[in-house]
Amino acid sequence: MLDLLLSGGRxxxxxxxxxxxxxxxxxxRVAVLGAPGSLPPARQTLDVAGxxxxxxxxxxxxxxxxxxxxxxxxxxETRAALAGGVTTIGCFLRESVSYHDVFERFLDSTQxxxxxxFFFHFVISTEDHLAELPSYRERYGVTSFKAYMAGMKGIxxxxxxxxxxALFRQAAVGPDxxxxxxxxxxxxxxxxxxxxxARDGAPGLAEWSEAxxxxxxxxxxxxAAYLAKLAGVRLYVVHLNSRRGAEQIRRLKQGYDRLxxxxxxxxxxxxxxxPLGVLLKRVxxxxxxxxxxxxxxxxxxxxxxxxxxxxxxxxxxxxxxEQGILRAKGGFTVLGTHLPVxxxxxxxxxxxxxxxxxxxxxxxxxxxxxxxxxKGTIAVGSDADFAVVDLDLERxxxxxxxxxxxxxxxxDGQVLRGWPVATxxxxxxxxxxxxxxxxxxxxxxxxxxxAIPAAVAS
Amino acid sequence: MxxxxxxxxxxxxxGDGARRADIGASGGRxxxxxxxxGLxxxxxxxxSGKVILPxxxxxxxxxxxxxxxxxxxxxxTRAAAIGGVTTICVFLRRRDSYLDHLPAFRSAIExxxxxxxxxxxxxFTEEQVREIPRCAAEHGIRSFKLYLSGIPGIxxxxxxxLLLEAFxxxxxxxxxxxxxxxAENAGMVDRAMADLARxxxxxxxxxxxxxxxxxxxxxxxxTAAYLALLAGVHLYVVHLSSAAGLEVVRRLKQTGSxxxxxxxxxxxxLSSDDPNxxxxxxxxxxxxxxxxxALWEGVADGSIDxxxxxxxxxxxxxxxxxxxxxxARPGYAVLGTHLPAxxxxxYHERGLALHVIAxxxxxxxxxxxxxxxxKGTIAVGSDADLVVVDLDLEKxxxxxALGxxxxxxxxEGKRLRGWPVMTxxxxxxxARDGAIVAEPGIGRYLPRGERxxxxx
Numbered sequence: 001m002l003d004l005l006l007s008g009g010r011x012x013x014x015x016x017x018x019x020x021x022x023x024x025x026x027x028x029r030v031a032v033l034g035a036p037g038s039l040p041p042a043r044q045t046l047d048v049a050g051x052x053x054x055x056x057x058x059x060x061x062x063x064x065x066x067x068x069x070x071x072x073x074x075x076x077e078t079r080a081a082l083a084g085g086v087t088t089i090g091c092f093l094r095e096s097v098s099y100h101d102v103f104e105r106f107l108d109s110t111q112x113x114x115x116x117x118f119f120f121h122f123v124i125s126t127e128d129h130l131a132e133l134p135s136y137r138e139r140y141g142v143t144s145f146k147a148y149m150a151g152m153k154g155i156x157x158x159x160x161x162x163x164x165x166a167l168f169r170q171a172a173v174g175p176d177x178x179x180x181x182x183x184x185x186x187x188x189x190x191x192x193x194x195x196x197x198a199r200d201g202a203p204g205l206a207e208w209s210e211a212x213x214x215x216x217x218x219x220x221x222x223x224a225a226y227l228a229k230l231a232g233v234r235l236y237v238v239h240l241n242s243r244r245g246a247e248q249i250r251r252l253k254q255g256y257d258r259l260x261x262x263x264x265x266x267x268x269x270x271x272x273x274x275p276l277g278v279l280l281k282r283v284x285x286x287x288x289x290x291x292x293x294x295x296x297x298x299x300x301x302x303x304x305x306x307x308x309x310x311x312x313x314x315x316x317x318x319x320x321x322e323q324g325i326l327r328a329k330g331g332f333t334v335l336g337t338h339l340p341v342x343x344x345x346x347x348x349x350x351x352x353x354x355x356x357x358x359x360x361x362x363x364x365x366x367x368x369x370x371x372x373x374x375k376g377t378i379a380v381g382s383d384a385d386f387a388v389v390d391l392d393l394e395r396x397x398x399x400x401x402x403x404x405x406x407x408x409x410x411x412d413g414q415v416l417r418g419w420p421v422a423t424x425x426x427x428x429x430x431x432x433x434x435x436x437x438x439x440x441x442x443x444x445x446x447x448x449x450x451a452i453p454a455a456v457a458s
Numbered sequence: 459m460x461x462x463x464x465x466x467x468x469x470x471x472x473g474d475g476a477r478r479a480d481i482g483a484s485g486g487r488x489x490x491x492x493x494x495x496g497l498x499x500x501x502x503x504x505x506s507g508k509v510i511l512p513x514x515x516x517x518x519x520x521x522x523x524x525x526x527x528x529x530x531x532x533x534x535t536r537a538a539a540i541g542g543v544t545t546i547c548v549f550l551r552r553r554d555s556y557l558d559h560l561p562a563f564r565s566a567i568e569x570x571x572x573x574x575x576x577x578x579x580x581x582f583t584e585e586q587v588r589e590i591p592r593c594a595a596e597h598g599i600r601s602f603k604l605y606l607s608g609i610p611g612i613x614x615x616x617x618x619x620l621l622l623e624a625f626x627x628x629x630x631x632x633x634x635x636x637x638x639x640x641a642e643n644a645g646m647v648d649r650a651m652a653d654l655a656r657x658x659x660x661x662x663x664x665x666x667x668x669x670x671x672x673x674x675x676x677x678x679x680x681t682a683a684y685l686a687l688l689a690g691v692h693l694y695v696v697h698l699s700s701a702a703g704l705e706v707v708r709r710l711k712q713t714g715s716x717x718x719x720x721x722x723x724x725x726x727x728l729s730s731d732d733p734n735x736x737x738x739x740x741x742x743x744x745x746x747x748x749x750x751x752a753l754w755e756g757v758a759d760g761s762i763d764x765x766x767x768x769x770x771x772x773x774x775x776x777x778x779x780x781x782x783x784x785x786a787r788p789g790y791a792v793l794g795t796h797l798p799a800x801x802x803x804x805y806h807e808r809g810l811a812l813h814v815i816a817x818x819x820x821x822x823x824x825x826x827x828x829x830x831x832x833k834g835t836i837a838v839g840s841d842a843d844l845v846v847v848d849l850d851l852e853k854x855x856x857x858x859a860l861g862x863x864x865x866x867x868x869x870e871g872k873r874l875r876g877w878p879v880m881t882x883x884x885x886x887x888x889a890r891d892g893a894i895v896a897e898p899g900i901g902r903y904l905p906r907g908e909r910x911x912x913x914x
Contacts, residue, residue, distance in 0.1 A: 161677070162649025191619025219618070219684050226677045
């Protein structure tokens with residue numbers, strides 16, 4: 001007997017289309033897809049008539065523990081994620097010590113606290129990291145790595161291009177590995193930021209955008225892509241945020257087919273004229289409305305491959321916008337509103353095909369990061385992760401109902417059209433009718449690469 | 459009455475061709491070009507059986523590394539004049555204000571040089587960037603150089619932020635201003651240098667190439683070109699050394715970049731398998747033969763616009779080849795072998811036309827740096843800077859015969875075919891048969907730009 005039946009809905013299968021079909025789940029996997037009404041009864045039935053059934057959304061880009069305890073972020077933000085239809089999260093670990101020293105701790109902490117499935121990317125910033133990279137893949141199933149071309153002020157300095165090329169070569173060990181790159185030219189950013197600091201007045205988001213100029217992204221993308229091509233490694237440009245950056249990626253892709261780019265919720269929806277101003281400081285910065293439109297064009301035409309959140313939960317008290325843009329901290333929660341914002345901005349406001357938007361949020365990240373077809377699609381044998389969406393439901397974002405510990409959201413108070421109404425994680429209905437029913441620790445770590453078969457067998 | 463008549467030679471017109479013609483000069487300038495001019499002249503040079511090229515304009519010279527600047531302004535320009543180079547563009551290097559030193563640099567040229575000289579300023583600091591407009595206005599300097607990668611113990615690089623600032627400042631001078639870059643990626647070179655020091659402490663010249671990978675050159679050209687495009691400045695890539703770098707240059711030119719690429723005669727004449735070994739150590743390196751052949755293709759098809767020397771004279775004692783791959787210092791004196799190397803390896807060995815050699819070594823450098831048509835060609839009104847060449851003269855390269863300060867040449871021992879037998883600078887015979895015959899100080903400083911004519 002089936003354990004769960006999703007009946008009466010239309011399923012969105014990336015690359016295939018939208019079908020009227022019922023989905024039968026046995027245990028944690030999809031067991032059968034059938035014509036409406038054709039499947040046998042199940043222990044539990046979810047009536048999804050009039051709804052779209054999406055593969056559970058995969059966010060390949062989240063940070064936990066930036067402004068507080070890692071555990072607290074994992075616990076709250078993965079709940080917010082599930083409520084928002086996100087069932088799998090790629091979490092960046094950013095350590096200066098060997099990951100051999102910390103992996104078990106992060107794994108335990110996440111397995112104890114996470115409500116979504118998750119995987120890790122390791123930020124590679126030291127010679128030890130570089131030397132140990134193959135062992136990270138073999139021992140932990142970590143096949144994705146990240147480098148910051150411009151560093152992160154107060155966290156660590158930039159890596160130089162010699163290191164970057166060495167990383168690319170070291171990571172080009174197998175077809176499944178991929179390097180994520182924060183592409184900004186450090187010296188250009190430093191100089192532009194100093195120039196802003198020397199100016200009078202109270203700079204806002206628009207000035208912050210000039211302090212980390214779009215040309216610094218455009219240049220860094222070109223350089224990173226050149227080095228990646230030398231090494232033959234797959235390169236994933238995270239949080240593409242400017243028209244210039246998008247045009248650069250579009251051009252470079254013609255010469256290198258292992259180059260990928262990520263769009264991020266806020267760069268695809270917010271611009272420098274936002275009334276919350278300095279509270280929305282990010283690195284990289286929010287850009288103009290024209291940049292937002294250009295980025296959506298890039299999503300539509302495939303220049304941007306996948307969407308993520310760059311979730312860095314914070315609070316008003318932590319960000320301290322009253323300190324001014326240069327000294328304020330950055331970050332806000334995104335996971336709970338990722339899917340509705342993308343449906344609202346992409347499908348409804350700009351007329352993108354919902355299949356394209358769904359693909360970039362599910363199958364594309366799954367493929368890039370070695371999760372496919374276990375995650376990222378609706379197919380027999382895949383994990384039964386679903387986001388059930390009412391594409392026309394209009395709701396006002398309310399920070400209080402987002403399950404995050406944060407006290408603000410850039411979208412708070414905004415009416416968005418297109419919301420998840422139920423979420424299924426590996427066969428378990430965890431969200432239904434605004435009711436989040438999940439125990440912390442339900443989330444499971446996903447080892448990738450060579451380690452996947454064993455993990456799948458478990 | 460002409461001051462000078464050069465009679466009976468075959469004149470090479472850059473980019474055009476070669477024709478039999480006489481050349482008449484008066485007051486330091488060419489006043490007549492024609493077949494059997496038959497005009498009276500104070501001095502007549504018989505050039506039958508010889509070819510006459512415009513005096514070479516070397517866009518890339520360093521002075522003052524082995525001896526003080528004012529001494530090398532004599533010794534190394536003597537080698538230049540003997541070798542057929544009549545104009546040099548000298549990269550000045552200071553870390554303080556150039557405004558304080560330019561009068562002395564100019565004076566050193568005017569008092570000691572055998573050839574004419576223009577200056578490029580190497581820019582390292584914010585202060586120097588700010589002073590670019592004044593250096594241009596007061597001294598007629600229209601070209602500046604920035605290092606994307608340093609040379610340990612010699613020069614420091616600028617970061618991309620200052621680079622862009624400098625580009626923008628240079629662009630404000632006008633369309634004739636040029637931003638020169640030493641294009642190697644600093645991070646890649648630093649890492650490769652450290653790797654090589656660790657893995658090859660006893661390496662040979664052939665290993666040196668790995669410390670400055672071709673890809674570091676290629677990606678730096680790309681970066682510089684991007685920033686130059688942003689700034690709207692004319693970018694000049696000095697001493698292109700690799701096939702990978704050339705490939706990027708070709709791609710950028712196809713997409714319309716305002717880009718001029720230079721290589722050097724040592725990169726065209728030598729390769730890292732050379733028996734002279736560490737005497738050839740340079741930054742960027744003299745590379746494996748495949749790179750040399752690629753560069754010749756670039757010269758032939760015009761992807762490489764011009765050829766200089768990157769002359770950095772050193773004595774063998776200062777070069778220290780015995781200190782090994784990592785201890786030896788980069789640099790060599792090559793002004794005296796510039797033209798013979800290109801005639802031998804280009805004209806004789808590869809069939810490169812003389813008018814192409816003249817284009818790459820005289821007219822294009824002059825045009826690029828605002829000296830044309832006064833320099834770089836053979837035309838009525840141009841300076842009477844001429845080099846009379848015996849294409850079939852063969853000589854073994856010997857450092858002591860080259861006229862400069864150095865006691866070694868990277869071309870040492872090579873038998874080259876095609877040598878200058880006379881060099882005329884401003885209508886004055888400066889060198890003949892391998893010896894200087896003029897007095898020091900016939901050279902003039904060449905201010906450039908709109909103010910240049912008045913200043914001259």
